[in-house]
Amino acid sequence: MLTQENINKINALKKQFPDNKSLTIPALHIAQEQFGWVSEDSMKEIASLLNLPESHVIGVATFYSMFNKKPVGQYHIQVCTNVSCQLLGSEKISQYICNKFNIKVGETTSDKKFTVSEVECLGSCGTAPMMQVNDDYYENLTPEKIDHILQDLK
Amino acid sequence: MSEFNEKLLLPNIPDLHKIEVYEQNNGYSGLRKAIGMTADAVIDEVKKSNLKGRGGAGFPTGLKWSFMPKQSAKPKYLCANGDEGEPGTFKDRQIFGFNPHLFIEGSLIAAYAMGIKAVYVYIRGEYVKWIKILQQAIDEAYSKNYIGKNILGSQFSTDVYIVRGAGAYICGEESSLMNSIEGERGYPRVKPPFPAQVGLWGCPTTINNIETLANVPLIILRGAEWYSQIGVPKHPGTLLFGVSGHVKKPGVYELPTGSLLTDIIFKHAGGVRDDKKIKAVIPGGSSTKWILGGELDGVKMDADSLKAYDTSIGTGGVIVMDEDTDVIKVLARLTHFYHHESCGQCTPCREGCGWMEKILNRFIAGEARIEDVDLLLNVANNIEGNTVCALGDAAAWPVQSVIKKFRGEFEKRVKKISSEKKYVPPPHLISV
Helix, strand or coil: CCCHHHHHHHHHHHHHCCCCHHHHHHHHHHHHHHHCCCCHHHHHHHHHHHCCCHHHHHHHHHHCCCCCCCCCCCEEEEEECCHHHHHCCHHHHHHHHHHHHCCCCCCECCCCCEEEEEECCCCCHHHCCCEEECCEEECCCCHHHHHHHHHHHC | CCCCCCCCCCCCCCCCCCHHHHHHCCCCHHHHHHHCCCHHHHHHHHHHHCCECCCCCCCEHHHHHHCCCCCCCCCCEEEEEECCCCCCCCCHHHHHHHCHHHHHHHHHHHHHHHCCCEEEEEECCCCHHHHHHHHHHHHHHHHCCCCECCHHHCCCCEEEEEEECCCCHHHHCHHHHHHHHCCCCCCCCCCCCCCCCCCHHHCCEEEEEHHHHHHHHHHHHHCHHHHHCCEECCEECEEEEEEEECECCCEEEEEECCEEHHHHHHHHCCCEHHHCCEEEEECCCCCCCCEEHHHCCCCEECHHHHHCCCCCCCCCEEEEEECCCCHHHHHHHHHHHHHHHCCCCCHHHHHHHHHHHHHHHHHHHCCCCCCHHHHHHHHHHHHCCCCCCCHHHHHHHHHHHHHHHHHHHHHHHHHHHHHHCCCCCCHHHHCC
16 A cells, blocks of 8 residues: 555646546655556556556556566666667676575566666767666676675675 | 868867856857747757758757647756767767757757757767766856756756666667656657657657757857758768777867778778778667778768668767678677667567577587578568567677678688587487
């Protein structure tokens, strides 16, 4: 269930839009902030809160890649592997992180702490290779830098 | 062309994101001046400046504004496009980070000129840091009455809201962007009707790129005449060139249009890492056609000049690849991107991008046949022009240009592999 505070947040956004449907994506973001992912229950709750068909909310949530449709670790590591990062070795970066945790891309560590994903361009091409951990960008990555970053997250 | 060194959008002024600093540097004077003019005069000034859109299509901004109905029973909206999803593009985040008020001021002038009820700034969802900076700037602007009711004591009122995207490249396409703001899947709409007639929630709407709007305050403040003389007359102003890939100093460089591509790469971005040769350059974001390393001399970075090289200025995202680059691998990665980001509405794009990716992966895996080169080209040619939006074209263009310029590499890949490893068709093909 969404917290009352988050429900209030969603309701407060209503004045920015002429209809409830436009709140679908903002509400999904708020749900993901609370739970770390968007479950079917969350989608149904949003549908009922906004008085929208469940199929609409599920359709939208599944269209956008930022909404995690299954739980992710406490730290969601997203490595950009698009061209500018690819040219500067993002493949190795992603592999390095996976090896550290002994998991494959798309998997979560058994302690539910880390999930590693490969993602499309995050608009950080001038500071490639890069990764996003939860909301934060980490740029100009090297194995040593990754070691430090992951150390701090533990 | 005279040497123009001024940084218009990203001047080197510390703390410019703070409203007091921005005001001390002529900030919001353009808005003040615009409000003293008639709305038509503002549109005329932007028309005269010859400002072209910075999002990729390069449409004349003033002309776009003039398509908005003067009288409308419905509210009118402005969408500021900060989706910035085109691989190789990282310029709008510099504006959000270093000079957000310039963009806000430009949006407000646009809102005044077109009688806009509300501005929706659509920013890609991953830009959490920049959303925070922009929201703070918007709050400051509200508190000083640059946004809100009766702005600066005039009859003009408008609101500015941020809408956070959720990781869909297609939402940078203007009609998908509107669908996304409306809380829908980001499906592009069929045009006509154009957004100026039927846009956001069925109301007249204009969509402008962030960088485009950031150019507006200076055009109003210093005049169209001044602006139109910067860079190339047909495509004037400065551009934020984002240089990435195998260069020594990647980053965003603000330079006048018509700047030499070689100057951007060697003078500004420090040249190629380890002083290697350049194999190819993508001049304006991943959707633009490639230029060979040997063709770079004399290439000027503006819309018309790049047309002569059968490519385009796009978003100004320059991606440099050195001589050791495996172009087929790069192309396969790009094609994977378009396949992943295809919204799925149009068959040629939804299926075709997947087919192209499969064929390219055959080359990488050493399973390609010589006829796969033309098959790949054939698929690309049948996507181009056959889809609702330009994503299909954007997926086809790199494939077409890489085959045209590196056909030998494809063929070498087939021959080399086939001499080492004989192609064995999968069992279900043998039985046919």
